[in-house]
Amino acid sequence: MDAAIDLTDRSKALDLSNIRAQLIRLEDTITFHLIERAQFPHNKTIYVPGGVPIPGSDLSLMDYLLQEQERIQSRVRRYESPDEHPFFPQALETPILEPLQYPQILWANDVNENETIKKRYIEEIIPAVCPTNRVDRGASQENYGSSASADVNLLQALSRRIHFGKFVAESKFQQETDKFVQLIKAGDRQGIDEAITNMKVEQLVLKRIETKAQTYGSDPVLEEYRNKIDSEAVVNMYKNIIIPITKVVEVEYLMQRLKGTQWE
Numbered sequence: 730m731d732a733a734i735d736l737t738d739r740s741k742a743l744d745l746s747n748i749r750a751q752l753i754r755l756e757d758t759i760t761f762h763l764i765e766r767a768q769f770p771h772n773k774t775i776y777v778p779g780g781v782p783i784p785g786s787d788l789s790l791m792d793y794l795l796q797e798q799e800r801i802q803s804r805v806r807r808y809e810s811p812d813e814h815p816f817f818p819q820a821l822e823t824p825i826l827e828p829l830q831y832p833q834i835l836w837a838n839d840v841n842e843n844e845t846i847k848k849r850y851i852e853e854i855i856p857a858v859c860p861t862n863r864v865d866r867g868a869s870q871e872n873y874g875s876s877a878s879a880d881v882n883l884l885q886a887l888s889r890r891i892h893f894g895k896f897v898a899e900s901k902f903q904q905e906t907d908k909f910v911q912l913i914k915a916g917d918r919q920g921i922d923e924a925i926t927n928m929k930v931e932q933l934v935l936k937r938i939e940t941k942a943q944t945y946g947s948d949p950v951l952e953e954y955r956n957k958i959d960s961e962a963v964v965n966m967y968k969n970i971i972i973p974i975t976k977v978v979e980v981e982y983l984m985q986r987l988k989g990t991q992w993e
């Protein structure tokens with residue numbers, strides 16, 4: 730089954746089972762990128778502005794690489810796609826490719842949780858996945874570039890997964906419009922949060938991600954390559970960071986959903 734979501738077809742893009750299939754596929758991407766990152770030490774220096782001297786920039790090495798990656802990817806339309814959100818909007822350039830015509834799927838909104846995602850990534854995810862109490866004491870200068878490259882891949886995948894919450898929210902709004910209009914009009918963020926929450930689905934996500942971290946994180950043949958990634962850290966990351974921020978995206982998207990509509 731090809732689970733890649735078709736953003737050129739509105740009804741498919743808003744079908745909740747298609748959206749969830751996309752979230753499931755992104756779990757694989759995130760798990761594999763985590764395994765890539767976890768083979769290197771924490772390398773704290775790459776997250777500190779000026780920690781690694783960069784000619785003409787006082788950004789951290791990771792921010793520098795992320796910004797430059799976004800700049801070049803903007804040229805091939807990455808940020809025209811409604812499921813992509815930049816960390817450095819000011820770095821984006823006019824695409825060299827012709828614009829694509831996407832049907833309107835999402836309502837106009839300016840929700841972008843990337844600052845929060847990056848902060849929690851640096852402060853919580855990386856220390857849990859790449860602990861400093863290793864034999865290398867958490868640093869190896871020769872892996873700075875590789876570590877930052879893995880970070881960029883991971884942050885982009887996490888951002889995509891989390892901002893898919895907008896499609897989930899739009900789909901739920903379509904399903905239960907009257908209920909959401911009332912909650913949104915009342916400014917009831919907590920009520921919206923409760924209405925978009927599905928504990929059963931969350932439990933399934935956590936169970937599945939644990940199995941994936943354990944399975945993908947161990948070599949099928951070589952005993953010494955077991956537990957390439959701490960599955961408990963991965964489950965906690967989903968439970969405490971990814972799912973909660975996805976819900977913030979859903980709630981904040983819905984809070985803007987009535988602008989310019991008949992319900993405003």
Ligand SMILES: O=C(O)C(=O)C[C@]1(C(=O)O)C=C[C@@H](O)C=C1
Pocket residue numbers: 749752897925926927928930931934971972973975976979
């Ligand atoms: O699948 C959904 O319905 C979502 O809203 C996504 C998600 C998640 O982040 O995985 C978030 C909130 C729900 O409680 C369940 C799952």
